[in-house]
Amino acid sequence: MSDSKPVASRWRRIEKGFIAKFELAELPYRVVATDFGTVFTCDVDGVGFRQQRESHYPGEESVTDHDVLLEVQSLVDRADPRIEEVHNGKERRKLKIKFTAEMDGIQFEWVFVLQPASPELSQVVVRDELVQPLLDVQSALTSQRDKLFRLLLAKDTEILAYKSEMEKSGLCPIRRSLITEAFESTNFLSDWDEQESLIATTSDLRSLVSNNLEERPFKRRNVGPPR
Known part of the structure; x- marks a missing residue:
């Protein structure tokens, strides 16, 4: 595993008119996406990613959630995430971003499920990061x-x-x-x-x-x- 820290996350265009930013290199670990109408976000703890990684590498020395998120960040920077809009029973919009990436010859599928952000966070994203x-x-x-x-x-x-x-x-x-x-x-x-x-x-x-x-x-x- 590389000890180098990924460069600062940046906004990138993905699908269906959305842009997204994957902030997995340092706290708070989160993913933010917007279609310039609604801001979506999800917090990331790294547990699921670490468990998936360990299931593919049984017996390997245990790694921290932070180390795994650094790996995921580097994969996201090189991969092509796919986005689909989904709804729950109350018709509350949710966003699922997923992508597959190869690591050491093994295919991984990473999934982020985003919810509409709070008005406060939406204002910060639009004002401070876009406008x-x-x-x-x-x-x-x-x-x-x-x-x-x-x-x-x-x-x-x-x-x-x-x-x-x-x-x-x-x-x-x-x-x-x-x-x-x-x-x-x-x-x-x-x-x-x-x-x-x-x-x-x-x-x-x-x-x-x-x-x-x-x-x-x-x-x-x-x-x-x-x-």
């Missing part, structure tokens, strides 16, 4: 856009000054592309790369909440002043 990251990225994009726009204005000012100086001296500018002080004194290219990275990040986040994405707010060939 707030988008707002943070939007704020970073706006700040970066304004910074780049100021750099472009500085370059335009220097180009106009250069052309004016050439005209006064009776000379004509011979370079169509000018490397001016504004570009030499700043990390313009790295700033631009950061902007592109932020755009990619917000695009990934938005794709989780909508299939109808708006046009990207910043394009290399269409730079305008902040609104």
Whole structure:
């Protein structure tokens, strides 16, 4: 068994318009899923997973529930969970997420049964884990856009000054592309790369909440002043 700890869990798209996050690396052990209408969750204790594992490996040295959950986390990260919506007698929605994975040549089937989360947890999930990251990225994009726009204005000012100086001296500018002080004194290219990275990040986040994405707010060939 590997002693390495899985990376932090992340939201991932699964089936039928749902996204899910498997938080099995550290307490509280839980699975959260949502279709952006209802938030579902279940607490995980690891006992059932450990028993299933021990039934396939009789005589093996006993492992803790935590160790087994770390294994399950790594399997979930590589597997393709399947989701089905089920109902009980009272028509209360439940969600079952299951997947099969191979470990040491043996097929395991892991099942999570999720119930609608409490209003308090639903609010935390939607506000802190879905909406707030988008707002943070939007704020970073706006700040970066304004910074780049100021750099472009500085370059335009220097180009106009250069052309004016050439005209006064009776000379004509011979370079169509000018490397001016504004570009030499700043990390313009790295700033631009950061902007592109932020755009990619917000695009990934938005794709989780909508299939109808708006046009990207910043394009290399269409730079305008902040609104």
